[in-house]
Amino acid sequence: MADAAELVQRLELGVQEIMSSDGWRRYLAAQARFHQYSAGNVLLILVQRPDASQVAGYTTWQGLGRQVRKGEKGIAILAPVFPRRDTATQQDAGGGEEQLAQDSGEGQGTRSPIRFRVAHVFDVSQTEGEQLLEPPIHRLEGDSSEARWLLERLFEVARDEGLKVEMAATDTGQANGFYRPLTQEIHVARGLAPDQQAKTLAHEIAHHLLQHGRGRDPGRHAEEAEAEGVAFVVCSRFGLDTSQYSFGYVGAWASRGKEGIATVKAVSTTIQRTASGLIDRLEPTQIREEDSAARRRPAASHVSGGTDR
């Protein structure tokens, strides 16, 4: 059976392959229309809407063929306001959004903001209309015995960690789950297939084990690559292959960071270490006992190979 190191390598290759495809390039072109928000605004967005997945201003959504639904409340962020100047590029993005574009901190060498104002953005789940170009991230639809076993064991680990896990109904149909570091809560969408639920629970527990939002801050894109990488390695180790979801997901977040594909390499040691720790805790006790029995009696060590699952 593949060990954590081999599985991390499989993840790296899989993500690399997906990110070099034609479909991926088209996806990136669509993504380029979304702004990179500053760390402060990412925090503001997540506080108000922890399950936000894709956020943009009203006019950007219109440009993508989608309308904000009537009655949806905007997510408040802070937008820097710059001194007026000739703006030939504005027609593409719309007035307010041109200012938000500066939010990434780029271009501040020439101009500095004169003040900040509150602007409102909306999550994709608050909009409707044309289908967005999606990365190849396919939800798992299976109901395998491996997933049911993993779910049970992951619940135990979560309980040991003092986490509250809620199988919540989501109104959005978008987010599979989320982790709130402040309240030590995990939500997993109830409507998902067991394979996906197990994968999502592993992902949210990984956020916790990786101390995201509790002292370690490698940046949101690296956090997501780390958590999903751990989920992939752990699930695969116990016979649940999540590559149809995990590779695209890791790729999507890696491509949002400055390092791109190199993000995956940069976080691979962290993934391997965290996944190995979680695998040890999930391992059925009888395997652990047989392992230690095998260590005591080296001659019998080959016999325990049959307990792989």
Ligand SMILES: [Zn+2]
């Ligand atoms: Zn996550």
